Amino acid sequence: MIRTMIVDDDALVRLGLADLLGSDPGIEVVAQATDGVEAVDKAVAHRIDVALMDIRMPRMDGITATARLRALDHPPKVITLTTFDLDEYVYNALAAGADGFLLKDTDPTEILRAVHLVASGSAMLHPTAARRLIDRFHHTNRPRAAAALSSIEQLTPRENDVLVLLAAGHTNADIAIALGMRESTVKAHVSRILSALGVTNRVQAALLARDAGLTS
Template sequence: MIRAMIVDDDALVRLGLADLLDGDEAIETVAQASDGLRAVELATAHRIDVALVDVRMPRMDGIAATARLRALPHPPRVITLTTFDLDEYVYDSLTAGADGFLLKDTAPSEILRAVHLVASGSAMLHPAAARRLIDRYHQAGHSRAAAARKKLENLTPREREVLALLSRGETNAEIAGHLGMRESTVKAHVSRILTALEADNRVQAALRARDAGFTG
């Protein structure tokens, strides 16, 4: 069972998301918060697997809340779910540690898929957000390319194979199938890759690989 938390200052949005999530037999909404500060309090008191977090909220916004949530001893995965796909929102939320970025007009089935993917250790970005993020990284990419290539030098050939598939958005199970290894072994490789690339999550690891011009 995936334990979810909804963080949004709009009560109707919280109600709608709770109905959606609770309609999936593998997801349970265990907490709701109307601002980022309350979200951190609830995540400290309860085990949360995935938090759906709005950006614009009183007391503590979603970006700051994401950073605080990811810094907890048992951090939940975070999906930013907002009305706005502004460049700074996409970049700042992922930099803060979010594993996903979706717009509120995303189809309900895709929101549910995102919760499952993020809970399993994968990532999911709204296509428009992904394009904006790639464009921003291309514009400022030259200054990071050398540093990213240096980090990739620390990876073994096997870890490079895992990174190539991870960068294409494949799940741990899919990577295991492609490379003929156990899923637990893939998880160990992914953990090592994140450490070597100084990345907080799979999205950041994929961006490091893109910075370095790595294609596998």
């Protein structure tokens, strides 16, 4: 059972998401919060697995809240849900440690799929928005690209292969099939990659890979 928390200052959004998540027998909504301050308090109290996080909220926004949640002793995974397709706040949320982002008009089945994927250690990004966002913030940043290349030089050739597929959005199962590995071996490689690159999740690793020009 995936223990989830909904964080949004709009009561109707919270109600709709609670109904959606409650329709999945593998997901349980154990907490709801109206802003980031409340989200951090409830995450400590309820041991959340996945938080669905709005960005623009009073008192503490979703970006700050994401960073606070990821710094907890038992950090939940975070999926940012936003209405702002190319808003720089989305990139900042990913940099703060979010494991993915979706637009609020995403098909409900994809939102449920995202919760399961993120809970299992994968990432979930809205494909069109992700590509445009990464292009905007990364491809023209040469100092960042140089730093990314330096970090990636620490990886073995096999880890580099895994990183390329990870950055393209493939799950651990997809990578295992593509590279002829066990899924447990892929997970071990991913853990090593995150540690070597000094990042906390797959999204940040993917951004580094794109900075370094490993993917288009």
